[in-house]
Amino acid sequence: MIGRLPWRRDPSRRSGWSAIDRQRIAALSRRSQQVVILAGTTGLLVGLMVAGFETVTHAALEQVLNLPLALRAAFPGLGLLVATGCLRLAGRGTTPGSSDEYIRAFHRRRGLGLRLRDVPLRMLAAVATLGSGGSLGYEGPSIYAGAALGSSLQRRLHRFFAADDAKVLMVAGAAAGVSAIFKAPVTGLVFALEVPFQNDLARRMLLPAAISSAASYVVFAAIAGTAPILPIGGQPPFNLVDLGGAAAIGLASGVLARLYILVMARAKRLSTRGHIPLRVAGSGAVIAATVVLGTLLSKENLVLGPGYHALRWSLDPKHAILAIVALGTLRVAGNAAVIAGGGTGGLFVPLVIQGALVGRCVGGVFDSGNASLFPVVGMAAFLGAGYRVPLAGVVFIAEFTGRPGFVVPGLIAAVMAQLVMGRSSLSPYQTSGPVGHLERRLLLPVADLVSSDALSVAPDATVDELFSQHLAGSRQQAVAVVQDGIYLGIASVEDLNGVERAQWAQTRVADIMRTDVPVATHDWILRDAVVAMEEAGTDRIAVCNDGRYVGVITAGDLVRLDDILDRESDR
Numbered sequence: 001m002i003g004r005l006p007w008r009r010d011p012s013r014r015s016g017w018s019a020i021d022r023q024r025i026a027a028l029s030r031r032s033q034q035v036v037i038l039a040g041t042t043g044l045l046v047g048l049m050v051a052g053f054e055t056v057t058h059a060a061l062e063q064v065l066n067l068p069l070a071l072r073a074a075f076p077g078l079g080l081l082v083a084t085g086c087l088r089l090a091g092r093g094t095t096p097g098s099s100d101e102y103i104r105a106f107h108r109r110r111g112l113g114l115r116l117r118d119v120p121l122r123m124l125a126a127v128a129t130l131g132s133g134g135s136l137g138y139e140g141p142s143i144y145a146g147a148a149l150g151s152s153l154q155r156r157l158h159r160f161f162a163a164d165d166a167k168v169l170m171v172a173g174a175a176a177g178v179s180a181i182f183k184a185p186v187t188g189l190v191f192a193l194e195v196p197f198q199n200d201l202a203r204r205m206l207l208p209a210a211i212s213s214a215a216s217y218v219v220f221a222a223i224a225g226t227a228p229i230l231p232i233g234g235q236p237p238f239n240l241v242d243l244g245g246a247a248a249i250g251l252a253s254g255v256l257a258r259l260y261i262l263v264m265a266r267a268k269r270l271s272t273r274g275h276i277p278l279r280v281a282g283s284g285a286v287i288a289a290t291v292v293l294g295t296l297l298s299k300e301n302l303v304l305g306p307g308y309h310a311l312r313w314s315l316d317p318k319h320a321i322l323a324i325v326a327l328g329t330l331r332v333a334g335n336a337a338v339i340a341g342g343g344t345g346g347l348f349v350p351l352v353i354q355g356a357l358v359g360r361c362v363g364g365v366f367d368s369g370n371a372s373l374f375p376v377v378g379m380a381a382f383l384g385a386g387y388r389v390p391l392a393g394v395v396f397i398a399e400f401t402g403r404p405g406f407v408v409p410g411l412i413a414a415v416m417a418q419l420v421m422g423r424s425s426l427s428p429y430q431t432s433g434p435v436g437h438l439e440r441r442l443l444l445p446v447a448d449l450v451s452s453d454a455l456s457v458a459p460d461a462t463v464d465e466l467f468s469q470h471l472a473g474s475r476q477q478a479v480a481v482v483q484d485g486i487y488l489g490i491a492s493v494e495d496l497n498g499v500e501r502a503q504w505a506q507t508r509v510a511d512i513m514r515t516d517v518p519v520a521t522h523d524w525i526l527r528d529a530v531v532a533m534e535e536a537g538t539d540r541i542a543v544c545n546d547g548r549y550v551g552v553i554t555a556g557d558l559v560r561l562d563d564i565l566d567r568e569s570d571r
Contacts, residue, residue, distance in 0.1 A: 034160045036211050039172040042153055043212035046146040046176035047219025053123055053145070054138055054181060054224070060131030065301050072133065072304065073291040077284020079132025080341035083125035084276055087342065096125065096271065096344040098140030099195065099387075102147045102174050104429040104445075104525075106167060106196045114170065116152035119145050122344060129343035133291075133304035135334040136345025139181045143192075143346070146177030146216075168208050175209040176216030178348075183226065184399035185217040191348075191392040198388040198423070198430055246377045246409035249362045250416025253355055253381035257417065258424045260354060260386065263332060264347065265428075267339040272521035272545070276342070283341025290334045297326055303334050307353040314360050315375055321364050328357040347426055348383065352396070355382025373409065376401055380410035381417040388425045390414035428525060446524045450543045450551040456482040457491060459510035463499055466491055466509050480542045480552055481513045487542045487549040489513035519544050520553060529553050 064075050087096055095101070105114050126141035150173025154161060161168060171192050179188025189210050270279070287303075294303035302310040310331065314324050335350045359378025376397050384393030394410045457470050457479050470479045471493055478492035491513040499507050518532040520543045532541055540554040 035165065035168060035208055038153065038157060038160065038169060039208035039212040040215045042146075042150045042169050042172050043176040043179075043215030043217075044219055046142075046149055046173055046212070047180045047216035049145055049149065050142045050177055050180035050216070051220050051223045053127070053141065054220075057127050057131045057138060060127060061133060061305055064131070064133050065304060069292065069295055072301070073288035074284070075132045076129075076134050076287040076291075076304070076338070077280065077341075079128045079130075079134055080280045080283055080338065080343050082128035082132075083344055084280060084342045086121045086125035086128065087344070089121055096129075096339075096342050097268075098122075098126075098144040098344065098346055099348070100427050100429055102143050102170075103196050103427050105147065105151070105170065107429060114144070114148040114151045116148050119148050125344040129338065129345050130306070134287075134338040134343045134345055135303060135305065135307060135331055135350065136338055136343060136347065137306050137349030138346065139178055139348045140346025141344060142177035142181040143174045144177075146173035146175070146180075147171075149173050150176075150212075168205055169212075171205040172208045172212035175213040179213040180216040180220035182396070182400060183217060183221055183224070184396060185213045187392055187396045187399050188213040188216070190395050191387075191389055194389045194392050195387055195427070196430065198425060242373060243409055243412060245362065245365075245374055246413045247416050248365075249359050249374055249378050250381045250413035251420060252362055253358050253378055253413065254385050254417035254420035256354070256358060257351070257382055257385035258421060260332065260351075261424050261426055263336050264339060264426060267336040269521070270340040271342050273519075280341050283337045283343075286337035287334055287341075290330045290337070294327070294330050297323060297330070302327055303330050306349045307331060308349075311353055311356050311375075314357055315372060321361050324357055324360050328354060331357075347386065351383045351386040351426075352379045352400075355379040358382060373406065376406045377409045377413045381413035384414040385417035385421050386426050388418070388421065388430060390418055428528065446520050446526060446529055446543055446553055450553055456480045456549065457509055459483050459488055459508065459513070461509045462505055463496060463507045463509060463512060464504040467496060467504065471496075478538070478540055480549065481509055482549045485548045487519060487544050489515040490517045490538070490540070490542065492538075514538075517541060521545065526553075 064072060067075065083096070101114065123141055123145060126138075130136060130138060130141075147170045150169035150171070151167075154166075154169040175188040175192035177188070178191050179185045182188070189206075192209055192213075193205060273279070290303045295301070298313060300309070300313060302313055310327060313319065314327065331350065331353060335347070338345065355378035356375040357378070358381075359374035359376065362378070363374030379400070380390075380393040380397045382393075383396060384390035390411075391414075393414050394407055397410050398407050455470055457466055459481050460483075466479070471477070478490050481488045481491055488510070491509050495512040495514065496504075499512060517536050517538050518541055520529055520532065520541050524543075529541060533539065540552050542552050543550045
């Protein structure tokens with residue numbers, strides 16, 4: 001009778017698992033182990049890459065800082081010129097963005113969008129920008145290089161990954177880049193998972209990103225050492241005055257971070273407009289002015305470079321609050337000028353520097369026994385507000401300064417800063433959380449939808465020709481006005497109402513065209529185009545690249561969601 005029991009006939013049923021189930025679990029386990037190994041390998045490679053980048057860039061910057069003042073002021077402009085040349089050689093549409101490119105690639109439904117072949121020229125552009133004294137951080141190029149390396153490895157070894165894990169190594173590579181450059185493995189992990197969203201985390205990537213971040217840190221630390229980049233004094237515990245000051249710093253950081261985001265957004269738009277030589281020359285002139293003014297302020301190099309020296313200078317209590325405010329203003333102007341000039345670098349460290357300066361200023365109002373407390377708290381608040389990464393900001397101050405006891409006031413400040421941020425962020429590609437199909441399409445670049453074959457009209461054409469050949473003839477409501485490849489404006493059917501029919505043959509298109517319609521650039525996303533059309537009251541806007549006309553986007557294009565999906569799926 002015992003031999004007839006079901007579990008005697010099929011032993012696998014005793015545990016509720018069939019033989020097929022066991023095979024699937026075993027295959028999943030092997031795949032998970034393989035993914036972890038590949039993530040660790042990614043971290044090792046990224047650590048080596050970042051160590052080389054940091055060594056070369058730091059050596060170049062040290063040489064620049066030892067030059068006479070006139071040459072120090074001029075070198076950043078030359079660096080921008082070299083960086084622009086490198087990016088243009090990298091290929092059409094290559095932008096100086098780094099963290100933004102990682103976030104944008106993260107949200108693409110198909111294809112990672114980061115090409116390993118772009119990394120060498122991008123890194124050369126970063127060395128030219130930062131090594132010549134550009135006041136951005138090293139972490140941006142490190143994130144891009146790590147994410148691009150991870151993307152490339154995963155494309156080549158796609159058989160080891162499930163369909164839902166299409167971006168695992170990209171996230172792992174980005175985490176490794178932050179981990180190495182700051183010698184902060186937990187910060188690298190949290191930032192890479194937190195920065196794609198404003199109110200969520202990329203949770204499924206946790207284990208591979210953690211392994212990659214740790215491996216990258218080990219490699220970089222073996223070369224550069226393990227000492228914190230900015231050792232800070234002071235010890236907990238904290239009193240109510242300290243915690244109240246932390247809350248005040250959080251609110252101030254949130255307000256100022258929103259202003260900083262507006263300035264940087266304007267600088268990013270300027271980086272895609274006008275003639276390149278003029279734009280670079282203008283940016284170089286602004287940077288030179290900030291270098292001279294910074295030297296007059298302190299007799300030291302406080303404006304050039306990522307800003308660690310400026311941070312140490314600001315912590316000295318003998319420096320007046322007004323001097324701290326002046327330093328912060330000069331560094332913001334320098335950051336914006338580098339970005340507007342097309343430089344390549346990160347904004348992570350500039351946010352940290354601004355936060356420390358805010359903390360130093362607010363700290364002058366409070367009588368705290370920990371002189372370094374408020375600047376450290378400001379770092380967490382400003383960084384968390386700028387990139388909407390409060391957890392990364394809090395973890396960063398613990399690893400960056402070697403003082404984990406400052407986490408509690410840092411957390412209070414980070415939370416207070418988030419309360420005043422709304423939807424503001426340094427990256428236009430961030431979303432509040434995992435997005436649906438419609439929201440994902442609005443994150444696509446305008447280049448995916450631009451009509452490059454759209455008709456255009458010359459400014460010296462007559463209104464009669466405009467109507468017969470372009471509007472009525474092609475059944476268009478409006479047409480772009482272009483001369484020698486340069487966009488000038490938009491001429492529409494409505495603009496004809498102000499001209500009598502008898503005057504059409506004598507009136508030029510240039511006399512009636514609209515010049516107040518927004519112009520999209522190749523780094524816009526479709527959401528930007530929708531907002532611009534709505535605010536301008538038009539059904540189309542032109543797209544330009546470095547001032548040259550590329551095509552138009554119309555309201556009709558934006559509602560063709562099936563076509564957009566097909567374009568995205570082909571990536």
